[in-house]
Amino acid sequence: MGENTLQKQFDSVADRRENMFFLLSSGAPRRIERLGSMMDVYPTLLEALGYRLDGGRAGLGRSFLSEGATLVETHGQETASRIIERNYALAEWLWRDPGK
Secondary structure, eight states: OOTTTTTHHHTTTTTTTTOOOOOOOOOOOOOOOOOEEEEEHHHHHHHHHHHHOOOGGTTTTTTTTTTSOOHHHOHHHHHHHHHHHHHHHHHHHOOEEEEO
16 A cells, blocks of 8 residues: 655644534534544534434544544553554545545
């Protein structure tokens, strides 16, 4: 499996990188600042749409709207990345070229 071609650019801004995710609704605005990954967006969207998730989990993520800890909150970014990277079948699927 090849290295991410943008890895050098990501590494150069690693201490400043953040994912931003918005949900627009009729409720009162609020800001949730939690450690997580884009994998946590999927269960967050499901919960925001009214689906009931066991423990706020779906796929590999956990909803930012739930009480449970995300993979990154539990293990830290470096360890969470290693967990994904060492599962070669999963990493290959996550980084696959959707056009192939």
